[in-house]
Amino acid sequence: MRHGEYEQRRRALETQFREDVELLRAGYQAKLRALEMLWMASPGEALPPAAASEMLGSSETQQVSETVASPEPPEPPEPSEAAEPAPVMEPESRRGMVREEIEAAFAALPDEFERQDVLRVLGYEPPRATLFRVLNQLVSEGWISIVSYSIGRLSTRYSKLPDLPGSQ
Numbered sequence: 534m535r536h537g538e539y540e541q542r543r544r545a546l547e548t549q550f551r552e553d554v555e556l557l558r559a560g561y562q563a564k565l566r567a568l569e570m571l572w573m574a575s576p577g578e579a580l581p582p583a584a585a586s587e588m589l590g591s592s593e594t595q596q597v598s599e600t601v602a603s604p605e606p607p608e609p610p611e612p613s614e615a616a617e618p619a620p621v622m623e624p625e626s627r628r629g630m631v632r633e634e635i636e637a638a639f640a641a642l643p644d645e646f647e648r649q650d651v652l653r654v655l656g657y658e659p660p661r662a663t664l665f666r667v668l669n670q671l672v673s674e675g676w677i678s679i680v681s682y683s684i685g686r687l688s689t690r691y692s693k694l695p696d697l698p699g700s701q
Contacts, residue, residue, distance in 0.1 A: 631659045632667045640694075645680055647688040 638654040652658050668691065671677045680690040
């Protein structure tokens with residue numbers, strides 16, 4: 534390969550790279566605008582999940598010229614009256630209940646357990662920070678101890694302590 538051919542191919546690669554980065558940036562901006570529109574809707578006027586997914590899906594297929602040139606976010610599609618969203622328990626209604634639910638299901642946990650065991654017993658996945666805050670509280674209050682900390686793909690392992698607080 535000659536130096537001239539090398540330089541020509543390198544310029545072509547750099548041009549393609551810049552175009553690819555612009556496409557990614559445009560897609561990100563479209564998704565961000567859609568997310569901001571969902572956030573700006575008040576809780577009482579929130580879009581149904583079907584409309585939200587339609588909005589996010591349609592933003593992904595916009596042309597680069599549409600997403601870069603339009604400073605205003607796209608109009609949300611009108612929610613259809615026929616499509617009823619399935620009732621979903623909001624995270625706010627679970628707030629403060631994770632500790633009580635773990636305590637109630639404590640007997641169902643094995644003597645040594647991991648995060649996945651707790652999720653299986655609860656039947657749902659609470660916010661990660663909430664779950665680990667509760668587990669840390671249980672460690673500090675003497676309900677459980679840490680057998681081993683997480684390493685790579687291995688999860689932190691906990692162990693039930695034989696003498697529970699308040700059981701004497």
